[in-house]
Amino acid sequence: MKKKNFNPQKSQIRLAIVFLIPWVIGFLVFNLYPIVSTVYYSFTKYNLVTKAKWIGFSNFHRMLSDDVFWKSVYNSFYFVIIGVSLQIALSVLSAVLLNMNIKGKSFFRTIYYLPAIVPPVASSLVWMWLLNPQYGLVNSFLRFFNLPQPLWLSSAEWSKPAIILMALWAIGNTMVVYLAAVGDIPKDYYEAMDIDGAGPWTKFWKITWPMLSNVTLFQVINGIIVGFNTFTQSFIVAASSQKGNGSLGGVQNSLMFYAVNIYNEGFRYLNFGYASALSTVMLIGMIIVTALIFKSSKKWVYYGGK
Numbered sequence: 243m244k245k246k247n248f249n250p251q252k253s254q255i256r257l258a259i260v261f262l263i264p265w266v267i268g269f270l271v272f273n274l275y276p277i278v279s280t281v282y283y284s285f286t287k288y289n290l291v292t293k294a295k296w297i298g299f300s301n302f303h304r305m306l307s308d309d310v311f312w313k314s315v316y317n318s319f320y321f322v323i324i325g326v327s328l329q330i331a332l333s334v335l336s337a338v339l340l341n342m343n344i345k346g347k348s349f350f351r352t353i354y355y356l357p358a359i360v361p362p363v364a365s366s367l368v369w370m371w372l373l374n375p376q377y378g379l380v381n382s383f384l385r386f387f388n389l390p391q392p393l394w395l396s397s398a399e400w401s402k403p404a405i406i407l408m409a410l411w412a413i414g415n416t417m418v419v420y421l422a423a424v425g426d427i428p429k430d431y432y433e434a435m436d437i438d439g440a441g442p443w444t445k446f447w448k449i450t451w452p453m454l455s456n457v458t459l460f461q462v463i464n465g466i467i468v469g470f471n472t473f474t475q476s477f478i479v480a481a482s483s484q485k486g487n488g489s490l491g492g493v494q495n496s497l498m499f500y501a502v503n504i505y506n507e508g509f510r511y512l513n514f515g516y517a518s519a520l521s522t523v524m525l526i527g528m529i530i531v532t533a534l535i536f537k538s539s540k541k542w543v544y545y546g547g548k
Contacts, residue, residue, distance in 0.1 A: 280521050280525075282518075283514060284301055284302070284515065285298055287300075287301075289513070290512055291512070294515070297515070302519055305519065305520070310491075310498060310506075313495050314495075315500065317498055318500040320402055321405065322466050322469035324406060326465035329409065329413050329416060330458060330461055332410060333413050333416040333419075333420050333461070334451075334454065336354055336420075336421075337420035337421040337423075337424045338424060338446070340421055341425055351421070354414060358414025362412075362478075369408045369411070370478070375391065375393045375396055378394075380394070397496075399496075401493060401497050402497070405475050405497065416465075420457060420461075423453070423457040427449065431453075453544065455543045456543050458543075459535070459543050463532055463535055466535075467532075470501065471501045472499045472501060472502075473501040476490070476491075477502060479497060480492040480502075490506055503520060504524075507520060
């Protein structure tokens with residue numbers, strides 16, 4: 243009887259398929275199916291109890307006249323434009339400083355990263371105490387120097403800056419990525435600039451910042467997606483405040499971010515059809531924004547392999 247020839251390539255393909263099957267099943271069940279079902283329910287009136295009723299584009303038409311929807315869009319854009327910009331700037335600054343040859347460098351790196359591993363709920367509660375208008379440490383510090391003391395989370399004007407401040411405290415993950423990228427920049431570039439008599443500021447703009455552009459591309463896209471999914475801080479603050487009036491939107495809906503609005507419509511008001519429509523619009527928006535950023539990246543992102 244003739245033996246079959248062993249084909250190592252086919253064996254590797256079979257092994258790869260075996261390892262891929264759990265991931266494919268997980269993707270289909272926990273990713274693709276929820277996305278497809280959300281798009282379907284966005285065209286229905288559905289309250290999770292009764293059968294979904296097809297209503298076409300009614301949910302999307304409702305958004306155009308929904309003041310809460312536009313408020314949530316404004317709040318999310320405010321957080322993304324200001325918060326993500328400050329997050330990237332502070333992360334780059336921290337990474338550059340922590341890459342310097344100073345005594346205790348490892349200690350400072352650890353201290354700067356620690357806030358990133360604190361659970362968001364715990365950090366939100368701590369910051370609510372720190373930003374208390376009467377007894378908080380932040381206003382006590384400002385009062386000591388005779389500076390204005392904002393109402394922070396109790397004010398519609400200062401609540402969003404307070405949430406951004408909470409987010410900036412935990413930039414450890416972003417900082418670590420930039421720190422790795424800064425350490426990967428060849429030293430020869432800086433030595434050549436030293437010969438030309440360039441200063442620190444020139445080195446940063448001519449070498450450091452362009453070499454970090456590929457990391458910045460990732461951080462911008464990730465920051466926009468995470469920014470529009472801001473939920474925990476707003477939920478904890480508004481739910482703990484009597485001025486939230488049960489809407490989880492904070493004072494005058496100043497903390498009604500897009501993800502909070504989806505949660506309100508779906509799990510508080512049981513308007514799952516409208517909540518699905520909100521989610522679908524966000525999905526489409528994120529795809530468009532990501533595509534535009536990738537298209538523009540050809541003009542400002544530098545890759546070392548080019």
